[in-house]
Amino acid sequence: MISADLCTACASCVDACPFGALSVEGDVAQVNDQCTFCGACIDVCPAGAISIERPAAEEKPNLSSYHGVWVWVEQFRGQACTISWEMLGQARRLADQLGTALTACVLGHGVEPVAREAVAYGADRVFLVDDPTLAVYRTDPYAAVLVRLVREHRPEIFLLGASARGRDLAGAIATDLRTGLTADCTGLDIDPETRLLRQTRPAFGGNIMATIICPNYRPQMATVRHRVFDVPPADPSRQGQIVRVPAAMDEGEIASQVVDFLVEAGQVNLADARIIVSGGRGVGGPAGYAPLQELADVLGGALGASRAAVDAGWIPYAHQVGQTGRTVKPDLYIACGISGAIQHLAGMQTSKVIVAINKDPEAPIFNVATYGIVGDLFEIVPALTAEFRKRLGR
Structure with missing residues (x-):
């Protein structure tokens, strides 16, 4: 001044x-x-x-008072999202490494069955917040109750899915709690010496994989990408504690209302597809996706794309696989004319079987491929389609 x-x-x-x-x-x-x-x-x-x-120096939290691993279980209309069980499986491993308890947070209305599922998938305790104000996702009432629970129970780690709702909710919670948040993680582990959560995610445009820690604030928060971890087997006989918790806001205190849900026409569900046929710069233009779509249709799969093809305007963003698109883990991934940039590999390299088709025998995609075919995709893809059509009778 x-x-x-x-x-x-x-x-x-x-x-x-x-x-x-x-x-x-x-x-x-x-x-x-x-x-x-x-x-x-x-x-x-x-x-x-x-x-x-x-400003006066901020008082540092007493880190030794924070214990436990928490996961927000995302649900929609009473059905848990698969990413929640993927996270619970990984969180169970983290909790076991730390020798601490695993807690699931289930919010919604009429969602007690989801709470019981959370126990079956590995939770020791479930905070169940079942209230009409939580029937549909809205940032304020969801964040308010979770912030209150975190302040009361002090978990050391809090994980949320990197879905549209999870990203929104995680940012609101981390801001209110004044703690760190690592977005879109593809790897989580515990440092054996410091007991800190090691949060790995692509950085600098996907050119490196960065491991991030949050040593001075709690909880350590991260959002986790879909399909990077496996869903653990459920154990219906498993026992756990379900704790009922009241909501934090009345309807009159909530600024927003959900009027209706509009389903986007022709929406692509890459994340749950068992077979994906993807095309990159090598398809040459929008017309180059026609034979790929035909192969995907014969196989009962979905059509994917690399970022280069999406940026070129050849295909809508909804089809993009990679760091800035969808993370996928299908049984079969057929990469056509995709060189294999690290941004793309980050989103598909855990696929069970990868078939790469490329003219360039030195293309990086062959390093992760189960099977590689060097040649012209416009000759190979129609031949594959014809053979699959004959064998599958389609």
Whole structure:
């Protein structure tokens, strides 16, 4: 701040500021929003008219008081989303490594069966918040009850799915709790020495895999991409504690209402497809996807694409596989004319069987392929389609 009583309007601070954040207006210097609080102006002010008010140091949390691994179980209309069980399986492993309990958080209305499922998939305890205000997902009531639970019970790790709802909810919770959040993780592990959660995700456009830790704040929060972990086998005989918890907001306190759900026509469900036929830059243009679509139809599969093809405008984004698209794990992935950039591999390399078709024998896609075919996809794909049609009688 600048003291009008002390300032002489000498403009020494204006000359010293490397960001152009100061000017003299009338008889006093003024600061604008370009200021970075570097302090250069303070050193040159002959009148001592400039000072910086710094916020008080934030009190660090007592990390030793945080225990347990939590997972938000996402559901829609009473049906749990598969990503929740994928996370519970991985969270069970993390909790066992830490020697701590695994808690699932189930929110909704009429969702007690989902809570029982969570126990079967590995939860030791389930917080069940069953209330009409939670019948459909809305950020405020969902975040309010989870923030309240976290503050009361202090988990050391909190995982959410990297779905549209999960990303929205995780950001709201982390902001309220003032803790760190790693988005779109493809790997989670515990550091054996520090006991910190090691959160791995693609970074810098997918060119590297970064491992991130949150050493100073709790809970350690992460969103996890769909299909990067396997769904564990359910054990219906497994016993666990279900704790009923009241909602945190009344309907009158909630600013938003869900009026209706509109299903997008022709929506592509890549994440759950058992067979995917994908095309990249090698298809040459929009027309190049026609033989790929025909093969996908014969196999009963879905049509995918690389980012390069989507960016070129050849095919809608809904078909994109990779770091910035869908993460998939089909039984069969056929990559046609896809070179194998790390951004694409991050989204499909855990597929059970990968067949790569490419003219370039040095293409990186062959490094992850189960079977590789070097040749022209416009000759190979129609031949495969004809053979599958004959063998499958389609």
